[in-house]
Every structure is written in structure tokens, then in C-alpha cells.
Amino acid sequence: MNSLANRHILKNGLTILTKEIHHAPLISHWIWYRVGSRNEISGKTGVSHWVEHMQYKGTPKYPVNVLDTAISKVGGYWNAMTHLDWTTYYETLPADKVSIAINLEADRMVNSIFDQKETELERTVIISEREGNENEPMFRLSEATRSAAFDQHPYAQQIIGEMRDLRTISRDDLYNHYQQYYTPGNAVLAIAGDFNTDDLIKELTQKYADIPVRGVSPKISVTPENDISRSDQITVKGHGDTVYVQISYRAPKATDDDFFALIVLDSLLTGPASLSMFGGGSISNKTSRLYKRLVENDLSVNISGGLQATIDPFLYDILALTSPEKDAQLIIKSITEEIDRIQNNSVSQAEINRAIKQAKASFAYGSESITNQAFWMGYSSMFADHTWFNTFIGNLEKITKNRILSAAQKYLDPNHRIIGIYRPSQKEND
Amino acid sequence: MDSLKMKNIPGPDTISTLTLENGATVLSFSNLNSRSIYMIGILNGGGVLDPSAKTGLAHFTANLLSRGTKNLSFSDFHSQLESAGANLVFSCGSQHAWFRGKALAEDVELLFRLSSDSLQNPSFNQEYIGRLRNQLIAGLTIRDQDTSEMASLLLDRHLFPDHPYGQPIDGYIETIQSITRSDIVQFHNQAYSPADMIIVIAGAVDGQEIRDLSEEYFSTWKVDTAAQSKSQLIPPPPANITRKHKFIEGKSQVDLLMGCFGPFRTSPDYMPVFIGNNILGQFGLMGRIGKVVRSESGLAYYVSSSVSAWSDVGTWNFSAGLNPENVGKAIDLIREEIKQFVKSPVTDQELDNSKSLLIGRMPISLESNAGLANAILSMQRFELGFDYYQKYTGLINSITAKQILTASQRYLHPDHLVITSAGPGEEIK
Numbered sequence: 001m002n003s004l005a006n007r008h009i010l011k012n013g014l015t016i017l018t019k020e021i022h023h024a025p026l027i028s029h030w031i032w033y034r035v036g037s038r039n040e041i042s043g044k045t046g047v048s049h050w051v052e053h054m055q056y057k058g059t060p061k062y063p064v065n066v067l068d069t070a071i072s073k074v075g076g077y078w079n080a081m082t083h084l085d086w087t088t089y090y091e092t093l094p095a096d097k098v099s100i101a102i103n104l105e106a107d108r109m110v111n112s113i114f115d116q117k118e119t120e121l122e123r124t125v126i127i128s129e130r131e132g133n134e135n136e137p138m139f140r141l142s143e144a145t146r147s148a149a150f151d152q153h154p155y156a157q158q159i160i161g162e163m164r165d166l167r168t169i170s171r172d173d174l175y176n177h178y179q180q181y182y183t184p185g186n187a188v189l190a191i192a193g194d195f196n197t198d199d200l201i202k203e204l205t206q207k208y209a210d211i212p213v214r215g216v217s218p219k220i221s222v223t224p225e226n227d228i229s230r231s232d233q234i235t236v237k238g239h240g241d242t243v244y245v246q247i248s249y250r251a252p253k254a255t256d257d258d259f260f261a262l263i264v265l266d267s268l269l270t271g272p273a274s275l276s277m278f279g280g281g282s283i284s285n286k287t288s289r290l291y292k293r294l295v296e297n298d299l300s301v302n303i304s305g306g307l308q309a310t311i312d313p314f315l316y317d318i319l320a321l322t323s324p325e326k327d328a329q330l331i332i333k334s335i336t337e338e339i340d341r342i343q344n345n346s347v348s349q350a351e352i353n354r355a356i357k358q359a360k361a362s363f364a365y366g367s368e369s370i371t372n373q374a375f376w377m378g379y380s381s382m383f384a385d386h387t388w389f390n391t392f393i394g395n396l397e398k399i400t401k402n403r404i405l406s407a408a409q410k411y412l413d414p415n416h417r418i419i420g421i422y423r424p425s426q427k428e429n430d
Numbered sequence: 431m432d433s434l435k436m437k438n439i440p441g442p443d444t445i446s447t448l449t450l451e452n453g454a455t456v457l458s459f460s461n462l463n464s465r466s467i468y469m470i471g472i473l474n475g476g477g478v479l480d481p482s483a484k485t486g487l488a489h490f491t492a493n494l495l496s497r498g499t500k501n502l503s504f505s506d507f508h509s510q511l512e513s514a515g516a517n518l519v520f521s522c523g524s525q526h527a528w529f530r531g532k533a534l535a536e537d538v539e540l541l542f543r544l545s546s547d548s549l550q551n552p553s554f555n556q557e558y559i560g561r562l563r564n565q566l567i568a569g570l571t572i573r574d575q576d577t578s579e580m581a582s583l584l585l586d587r588h589l590f591p592d593h594p595y596g597q598p599i600d601g602y603i604e605t606i607q608s609i610t611r612s613d614i615v616q617f618h619n620q621a622y623s624p625a626d627m628i629i630v631i632a633g634a635v636d637g638q639e640i641r642d643l644s645e646e647y648f649s650t651w652k653v654d655t656a657a658q659s660k661s662q663l664i665p666p667p668p669a670n671i672t673r674k675h676k677f678i679e680g681k682s683q684v685d686l687l688m689g690c691f692g693p694f695r696t697s698p699d700y701m702p703v704f705i706g707n708n709i710l711g712q713f714g715l716m717g718r719i720g721k722v723v724r725s726e727s728g729l730a731y732y733v734s735s736s737v738s739a740w741s742d743v744g745t746w747n748f749s750a751g752l753n754p755e756n757v758g759k760a761i762d763l764i765r766e767e768i769k770q771f772v773k774s775p776v777t778d779q780e781l782d783n784s785k786s787l788l789i790g791r792m793p794i795s796l797e798s799n800a801g802l803a804n805a806i807l808s809m810q811r812f813e814l815g816f817d818y819y820q821k822y823t824g825l826i827n828s829i830t831a832k833q834i835l836t837a838s839q840r841y842l843h844p845d846h847l848v849i850t851s852a853g854p855g856e857e858i859k
Contacts, residue, residue: 023438023463024438024463024793024796024797025793026793026794026797056715064725065714065715065721065725068714068715069713069714069783071714072713072714072783072787073782073783073786073787073790074786074787074790075786075787075788075789075790075791075792075793075794076790076791077791077794092794093790094790094793097790120728121725121726121727121728122728123728124728124729124753125724125728125729125730125731126731127753128683128729128730128731128751128752128753128756129731129751130682131682131683131751131753132682132683132731132732132751134681134682134683135576135577135681135682135683135853137575238680239575239678239679239680239681240571240572240574240575240680241571241574241575242568242571242572242575271512272512272515282517283511283512283515283516283517284508284511284512284517284519285512286504286505286508286512287505287508287509287512287513295561295565296561298560298561298564301564301565301568301569302565302568321568321572322568323564323567323568323571354512354513357513357514357515358512358515359515360515360534361466361514361515361516361533361534362515364464364465364466364534365466365532367464367465368463368464368466368797368798368799369797369798370797
């Protein structure tokens, strides 16, 4: 995982990252675009995610269904994801079939059709996807909490978009978004696996170098929000018999040195986060401070934390689940007290060392998968550059007790946070 | 279709084997491309052993195995694991108790030591029984609100009436509340045994090291009489349409399941059905069903079919997430696709595509230590032969469209289905 990637930039601005790995006859090809919900305006929320869906609706060269047949019939798998800052498409397939992925992605970077009929068919599919999300209490709580944690930044919106926008976004909205952001200079191609770099670069250059630069309309301006301006508590009511307590603090952006201190803080408080999306594996959190404080004392049934690497400051979330009979305010008080202990310098070097060892183990687990390795090269490039991941462990190793203390005081401030509680509607005791 | 050019397909010459005197089998495979190891084990102790009034007992017991031993407190147990960046979890399925672990190669001994201690010397501490009970009940209250889980629960209940397979592994709130420490201790004493245990390790270790660790940590486990599940007759397959719906308030989407029996894992029908299912509800954007329900009609975000196979029976299921207004239309479309599927052979193109997919995907499934260990476990568990994956291309290529049609007709019928759903809409009891 730590071997360095090669970087190559085409004249049209497309950045290509390659890493040779020869333990299995596979290649994973990822194309990343710097566009996500961060690039959306009110009334058009969800447009980035919908464009991702439309990228599966065909080009003149590869009509709908031909694309998936081409990948699937060689045993490959493919998918796409839209996130806050980015949208990505990937294919992992036998090494000798990589040309299929290269041809497909180069073609749909510029030639997708955005047919009107297909747009309307996909509207109901996406509304169905949102309805599936709405079935989940956590989605509803996250939507409310995130909305309260930002005053004007697009991170306030859910990636899938508002239902009212999903009913009104037009084919032209989608196509304009595609034209604006799906341009070589706004993309990073990350590819890992069983290939010869020189030969591969020749093929990639041949397929991608002639794609014209687009992105004619001005991109929206986004102002980072460095603080949550207040402390607030919101309640979401719904069905069920489980109470969810979420506390959201402002987190630093991924390129901020403090981000690595937050990673260690998260590990101390709620346990290590999994670094891998493919082939990794989570490590349990039963020795974390908040597990001991909340679960071992029967205040909640579990505890978790969430920190994401983003371009602008996003959120660090702490989530606890409990039953309606338990005191949600006591959970909040306990979390606050545990954070207060850290802020008062109770961190040991042994705890820091354990967090680093856990991160190293996660790296080892993730390195088994070629798909995962290609993912990380491109992912890092979306909010920093491809060296971010290679220096990840080294940056963690630089974390000192003082830096943790300082980060805890700066970011985990009880006067600047949003507390969200999902409470079953029929339970009014708490 | 090309044969595979994979460098490390596990086979008879590369799988290290050891059978201990107590009957436990330990298999290992060296994958020196990795710096970590993955361990998986199965043994007697599955949900089929649950007394009907104590549904969830096997699951409760398995989950308690990581809550401390007579030698290690809960805190010490997890401190050792988490300080190493390792993981070890216990769970249970219908037929077996399971354990799965992951560690850096330098910590392989830790996984052996902790899994051995947990399986043989669990403390079943009353405090942790109470805490886990609360956690399990919390999980069940969440399950009760989960449209996918509830549709699945209904399907199992009506596909396997009066059979343990029709009961949820994680039990019901009332059965979990009724389970005592005595029930758990008795279950563990009677069910857990090394006699039929299989452990597989894949990763950056050599076979001799694994054999030595196996002898050290598992050979002293003596065989007691392990309670075996009473062989219960699998109920007859659905003979008509059974339609059930669970109303769950406050939901936007309906989760739909349609199911029937499928072949057991070693049945000659398994491979034709496995490939047929790929054509029907997997290939590309979820096969024929995905094409009509999602791509052409825009009715669902997800729709697919799946085949599961165990030693004595299998299931063939169809699932979709739908707006409540579209449920009836989706059921009709899926039934129509089933009708066509059992009427005419799949086309040569469909068969060729799906064979290519299944052959080409094998290197991906064997890329990780977990993938390798699971593959080796399947070969041992279902007695497929250690050369199964080396012969896999030939096995897939040998299947014909006629075999798929004949095998599918034995299980699939558009009028013989259990159809369940959960979410908005009037309850159908």
C-alpha cells in the first residue's frame, strides 16, 4: 500500500495515477471527477448523484445495457459513487480486458446521451432510492443535524438531494452539470494492478488525450464554514423503539494538520475507523473511552464515530443508540465529560501508539485488494493529492499529546456543536 | 471462454491440512502477497439447535464468546485484540456457530489463543449476559422497523413453516428475554465440540506454523457428546401463491421478496441454477429482471435475484425496493419473467455472457485472504474436493441451456411462490 504511485498529466489536464501490482491478474480502473453535492445550489440538489445514474444510460457508441454487458461478460464488476466532493466510477476486471474499461470511461466522459425518456425513468428510480433512505431513522436524523450544522455551505444537503428538487430537475439541468464538470482537467484517473506502466500510459494517452476541455459555465463559489456558530439541540420524531443520539462538531479539512489529530482523537473516543472500502475490515471499539463510559455502564447499546476527509471543513459525528427508557441527556453529559477529560490532558502515549498500530493494521488489510489501492490513489486526490495517503501513517506518527489536547480544545467545543436526537414519537418520557 | 491465468488458486498441493485427534480439521493456505492473516472457523452450535421457546439461544451463546473467558476479562480480551489492530468475532448461522478473525501476520498466535480460550472457557459472566441481552433486544427493535428484515422474516416463516429454518437466528424479543445463564451454559456444554470443527487460515503464514499452533491450542479440547440437530423434514415447496405484507408505520418504501426452494449445495442442479440465476437476476444491472423492472419501467432502485444453498436445501429469492404504488406491477413483471424463464431455454448469448462473468470473477473472489479462506472452507464443508476451483472453469463451461431449463423447472414456477413485503400499505395476514 505504501509503494508510490506514478503521476502523468495529459495536455488536456487529465491526471493519471498508476501503480503496478502483480499478485493477481487484475486491474482496477477508477475515474474521479471533482464534483459532488458541494457543487450544487438550492433547487438543484441531488443533480450530481443523478448525473452519475445517467452515465449508465449510454452513449452513441455504447447504447444503454451494452455498457454493463461489456464489463460483466468478462467477469468484471463496476459501480459508481457520488459523495460530498466527488463522483467516481470504477471497474475491476481481468488484466487483459482493461481496454474495455478505458474505452468505456473515455467515451462517457464526453459522449453520454442524456435521453429525455431515460431521464424520466431514472427520476422514479432515484425517488425510490430516496424513499429507501427515508425508511432509515439515521438518514432522517443525519439530514436534520447536517442541515443545522451549516449556515450556507452545500455540505448542509444530503447527497441524494431534496425530494422537491428530484421532482423538478430537468434533463437540461443534468446535461449542463455533466458538461460543466465532466472535463479532463477536472478528473483524475487512478489505475492499479497487473500491467506495464509504459504500455498502459500509451493506451491511456491514445484514448483520453483527445477529449476536449469543457466546463464553459462558471463554477459555483463555495465559502468554507470553519465553525458551527452555536450550540443547538434538535429533535426528530419518528416511528420505532430506538433512540439515536448524534453529536456533530466541526472537523478540519483533510489537508489541515489537525485532521490527523482528529483521527487519533476519534480512535480514543469511539474506536478506530475502517480505512478501507474494499477488502479492509473494521477493528472493534470495546476499549475505547466512550464504549467503556456508555456501553459498559448500560447507558447506550453501542457507540461509533464518523470523520470524513473533505475539501472544506465538514463534521465529526459521535453516535449512540439507546432505548427510550434511558436518559438521552445523560448520554450527552457523559460524552461531554469524556471529551472534557481529554481536554484536560489525560491522554497517554500508549493510547496514541495503539491508534497508530490499528491504522497500520487497517493499511495491511486494505492492501490485499487491488481495487482498494486504486481507490485510495484517486480518493486522496479529491481533497489533497495522491501523496496524502502515502504519508498518512507518517503523519499519524507525528501526533503528540499536546496536539491532541489542542485539537480537542479547538474542535470538540460544547458551545459549538449540534446535538440531534431521534426519538420514537410515542415515547415522551425523556 | 479463456481458462483462468490465476497464480494462486488453492488446490490439493497448496492447501495444508491437519486433522487433530479430537476431530477438528485445520486447513491453511500461504498468501505471501499479504502482510496479514484471516481465520474462519465453523463448528456445531447453529440455530437449528434452538428450543422453540428459546429461539435465538444459539445466537446469544455465540455472541457471548467474545465477552470474556475464565482466563481473560472482557476488558483484557479486547485490549489484547485492539492493541494489535486485530479482530475476532463469533456469530452463528442456522447450521453452525462461526468465528472470524483478522490480524497482522505477526499476531497469528493471538487469534489462535483467544479463539481457543473463548470456545473452550467462556465465562458467561452474568453482567455481560445482561448487557448483551439489552444490545440484542435493541437490535431486534431496530429489526422490527426495518422493512427489508421484516420482509425476509416473513418469507422464511412461510417458506419453512414449523421448521427451524423458518425461525430468525437472532430470535424474538420475548425469547431473548426468557433466556437464562443456565440455558446458555447448558447449550454451550451440549453443542460446542471440536469433533466437526473446521478452521481455515489464509495469509502470510506457512502451513507448519499453523499446524503447530493448532496442536498447541486446540488438541487438548476433549470431545464430549455434542448435541446434534434432529433431522427435521424440510416442508414441501410452495404449491400456490402465498402473499403476506407487514405494515410498518412511517416508511416511504416497500421491500419486496418473492421466494421458493432451490437446490442444495451438492445437488447436480446447483450449478445450472447458479448460472441460470445469474442470467435471470444478476448479470449486468441485475439480469432480465433488472432490465424489465428497473431499466425499462423505472420502478425500483434495486431489484435482483439470488440463490442460497446449504447441505440439505436451498432457496431462490427475488427482491426489490419499491414505491408502494408499484408493488403489484413489479410482482407481475417478475412473475412474467419467471414464466418465460421456465418456458424456453436461455439464449446462447446469455449463457455465454454469464459463463464468462462467473469464470472471470473468480480471481477477484480469491484476491483477499478472506476470499481464499472462505473458498477453502466451502470446499471442505461441502466436500467439493480441493481441486474444485482448479476445475471451476471446466465445470462452468460444461453447463448447457437445456440443463438450466430442466433444473430451473424443478424449482421455479410463477404460481408457486411465497411473496412477502414490509413497509407502507395495508397488512396482509
